[in-house]
Amino acid sequence: MRSLDESREILYVIRTLDVLMGSGVGLEAAIHSISQGGYGIISKDFATLMENINKGKPMERELRALLKKAENDGYKRVINTMLNNVTQNTDIIETLRKQGERMEETRTEAVKEYIEELGGVPETLLSIGMIGPIILSILGIAPQLMEGAEELFGTMNQGTIMTIVNAGLFFTLAGMAMIGLKAHTKDPGL
Amino acid sequence: MIFGILEMFRNEPLLLFIITLGVACSIGGIPPIIERQRRRSIENDLPALLEALSDSLGAGLGLQQAMMAEADRNNGKLGKLLKETLAESHASSFDAALSNFATKSRSSQVQRVMHLISTAIEQDAPLRNILADMSRDYERLNDLMNRRESDLMGRSILIIMFVSVGLPFLIAFIVGLFAPRNQGFQLEDFNSSFTMFFGGASLVAIGVSGRMLGRMRSALWWAPLWMAVSMTIYHVGVLVIGG
Numbered sequence A: 001m002r003s004l005d006e007s008r009e010i011l012y013v014i015r016t017l018d019v020l021m022g023s024g025v026g027l028e029a030a031i032h033s034i035s036q037g038g039y040g041i042i043s044k045d046f047a048t049l050m051e052n053i054n055k056g057k058p059m060e061r062e063l064r065a066l067l068k069k070a071e072n073d074g075y076k077r078v079i080n081t082m083l084n085n086v087t088q089n090t091d092i093i094e095t096l097r098k099q100g101e102r103m104e105e106t107r108t109e110a111v112k113e114y115i116e117e118l119g120g121v122p123e124t125l126l127s128i129g130m131i132g133p134i135i136l137s138i139l140g141i142a143p144q145l146m147e148g149a150e151e152l153f154g155t156m157n158q159g160t161i162m163t164i165v166n167a168g169l170f171f172t173l174a175g176m177a178m179i180g181l182k183a184h185t186k187d188p189g190l
Numbered sequence B: 001m002i003f004g005i006l007e008m009f010r011n012e013p014l015l016l017f018i019i020t021l022g023v024a025c026s027i028g029g030i031p032p033i034i035e036r037q038r039r040r041s042i043e044n045d046l047p048a049l050l051e052a053l054s055d056s057l058g059a060g061l062g063l064q065q066a067m068m069a070e071a072d073r074n075n076g077k078l079g080k081l082l083k084e085t086l087a088e089s090h091a092s093s094f095d096a097a098l099s100n101f102a103t104k105s106r107s108s109q110v111q112r113v114m115h116l117i118s119t120a121i122e123q124d125a126p127l128r129n130i131l132a133d134m135s136r137d138y139e140r141l142n143d144l145m146n147r148r149e150s151d152l153m154g155r156s157i158l159i160i161m162f163v164s165v166g167l168p169f170l171i172a173f174i175v176g177l178f179a180p181r182n183q184g185f186q187l188e189d190f191n192s193s194f195t196m197f198f199g200g201a202s203l204v205a206i207g208v209s210g211r212m213l214g215r216m217r218s219a220l221w222w223a224p225l226w227m228a229v230s231m232t233i234y235h236v237g238v239l240v241i242g243g
Helices: A002-022 A027-035 A040-054 A059-069 A073-088 A092-145 A158-185 B002-010 B013-058 B063-073 B077-091 B094-105 B108-123 B127-178 B188-212 B216-242
Strands: none
Touching: A002 A027, A002 A040, A002 A073, A002 A092, A002 B108, A002 B127, A027 A040, A027 A073, A040 A059, A059 A073, A073 A092, A092 A158, A092 B127, A092 B188, A158 B188, B002 B216, B013 B063, B013 B077, B013 B108, B013 B127, B013 B188, B013 B216, B063 B077, B077 B094, B094 B108, B108 B127, B127 B188, B127 B216, B188 B216
16 A cells, blocks of 8 residues: 555656756755655655654665565655765766656656556456356255255255355355455556 | 335345435535636646747746736636736745745646746756746646546446446346246345345446546545446346246
8 A cells, every 4th residue: 555655646746856956956855845644655765754854864764674674666766866976976867867857768768567467357357257156146046946856956055055155156256356456556656 | 116115225224324325425416527627727728838938938927927917818717817816925934925826726737837946046047948838748748637537437348347237137137037936036145145246246347437637536425326236227127037
């Protein structure tokens, strides 16, 4: 969930950092501006980071702590760029621009992949959602249909069969939910 | 037959409750659809507005003048909203007008753009280039969002129609045909289990199709109605086919 939130906001954070730092604002002031809100989980992270810096903790250590906390690759790369800027005085603006472009390409690819991967979800969902209940419905009425043919098929207790049917229906529903979960976990975060 | 169906509803208090809830929730589901259409219309117009503003700034106009000119030119919802906001902003600062415009749009895209414009003005950053970059960014983003919508809408409708309509009809047909009630088949427990299953399956189908389109919360408003539809189709189907 955190990774999804991060991926949703990171591109806008990069653009804002680009605007701020490109116009001469320092890294700390740019982080402070983003920490004011509007960028979801990243704003919260930066707010915590600023709070600790204001308490006297070094920025380098805080950025390293944030790097450990981050889950999304793009977010990790941005924090790493900030860290390099703090420790080695690298050209952060140029790197952020390149990262932004690359991330945009990645996002476009992720959306295409998402659409392709979800192409099979309706079919899988319908296969499980239809085959399961069809078999279970026939099984459920079987004891009454087979009445009088005990010698051929053996005795079938309606109560036991209904327990099996109920369990089967529950598992079918759980299976459908599990397949549907793919739509959530693979979300590209638009 | 009609009286038989009405009688069936009388014996199913849960189904009656879900039908009532479904009707009530579907009324609650309409405002999110209208709001989404409005918001997407604004967001789809945003790249063109940013591009026009960038061009106007390049031609030497100020941002406020450029916005006023664009508000006059743009006939869409965005232009109308911009015109309203600028008209109301005579008594306040331009920055306040931008914030007001962002709030009124109720769109996170517009809010981000306005925030970035305010920051750029504050920092004396090259606004023309920033607007051109943002126009390109948001055009790509909106293209992706529109593509996701158009590509997945059909699949999402397919899931709902098959799970909430096709499946209960098919099972009702099988049960009604092979175990008709008028021939003495006892199916109370069986029908009760399958009714609950169809309700649950419809809920899953609505959740999945809503999530596919990236709007599960607003889709869930329609869940009780589709649950009621699928449960009713099964009950009525068994009654009509099985007698």
